[in-house]
Amino acid sequence: MNEPMDFSKCVVWITGASSGIGAALATQLAKRGSSLVLSARDTSALESVRNECLRNGATPDTVMVLPLDVLDIDAMADRTAEVVAQFGRIDLLLNNAGVSQRSTCVDTDLSVYRQMLDINVLGPIALSKAVLPMMLKQGSGTIAVTSSVAGKVGAPLRTGYCAAKHAVMGFFDALRTEIGPLGLQVTTITPGFIRTNVARNALNAQGKAAGMSDDDIEGGMSADECATAIIEGFVAGLPEIAVGKGPEMALLDLKRTDPEAAFRMLEEMAVKSGAIAVPHRQH
Template sequence: MRDQTGRKGDAFQDQVVWITGASSGIGAALVHEFIDQGARVVLSARRESELNNVSRECVEGGCDAARLLVLPLDVTHYDAMPAAVQQVLDTFGGIDLLINNAGLSQRSLCLDTDMDVYRQLLEVDVLGQIALTKSVLPHMVTRGSGHLAVTASVAGKVGAPLRTGYCAAKHAVMGFFDALRTEVAHQNIRVTTIIPGFIRTDIARNALTGTGAPAGMADGDIDGGMDVQACARMIVDGFVAGQEEIDVGVGPEMDLLKLKRDNPTAAFRLMEAMAADALTSRAAE
């Protein structure tokens, strides 16, 4: 990240930042931002080829390859996590910040959604985040410092149509990490929840339908959302400022957070109207 003079920042100079879901979208954008901040970055996701592409972009931009570790990881493979943590420690000597960013979305009505789809959403978006956090946490406790973060969503605060499983998962991670914050604060370990709104990524195209197949469709709200690199800059700025909950977005969806707090009944009626519109649009397809 550069300041107003165009110079790179150094807020995370030589810190080790581990980012899951780093092969695309917000995760890939965060890799670039932390490299600009002087961090050493661990890139994890299932798709090794895409991780290598992100790493190569960083090197072509002037990053020393020794500051990057491509570490393929499926967050649903819990047994692989201890070895992955050890590889990071062997390579960089520590873990300063873990950003749990892996995730799947959903686009289907509850009545049309197989239980296996709900199970997959919870495995990836909730249990995978918890499992990796639990694997990293003992290291942070032993060293007496650390920072844990998770990418949640506005859907972790507000129920939205066609996203019953996604909302359940994002509400769950918000609850888990808020509770975890209370347990580890006295051990000098910070916890941050990230709440993006509509960000221009492929999340809608990769979202699961009721059968588990990718939706493969554009989403006007997502495509008209915040630039992903601007989103990453806002997240890093929030870390630097010490924010414990970072709202990220520029559209009307961000107003839902305040509406849900101040007038939940109005928020419920608004989302019901949105659901009616969505059902009408689907019936017309």
């Protein structure tokens, strides 16, 4: 177990804070008295989230808008220094920025796989490495990452996304073994289907935004409900926070207890999606 987190005393840096889970987390943490650093590429959207935080109890000196593209690895040391200059410390780095995928492997350009790994894996690794020396110096801190149920099981139309999210789980689980004995903590978050723009923003086979949602996402947990569950997980000291309400959450246990059944279930999901054309067999 991790140490329970008291958010009223925390400086929290959230990437992917301009919408979805990141924005919901920022708004709820403002109510709890956290000092917030909001990062994403879209400055105007970040300002809107900042204003929402101010309406929910934050003050101008406790919310910092810090534009950041997680692909801009060279900028991360300077952005980290800016946060420390503003607040003096970082108690929680929440690597939440990411992008999904909606395309079959056979159709997907290799450049899409590179984007999946660069955005979802190398970005969080680079920012964590930039923040880690400061946390080691202060002798405390938590590094967290938003992975996915897709970081535990393989899902159709998401080969690149699953590869990236599995890699994220492996990296941060391994990081926990190295920094846990030094007084630092790692938290991994595995959401299921959450009602955000994740499907609309997902990359298609050519690396363009898919531009449409899907029934699984639209029927999922709201971003606010998800943020509440994540925060409760931090308060409870959970090192891994699974959050969702749909049948996809059962896959986390099924993959361990009956992997064959999990594989068959996911194959059926692929066929039902309509993206997999199964040839008719003549008898």
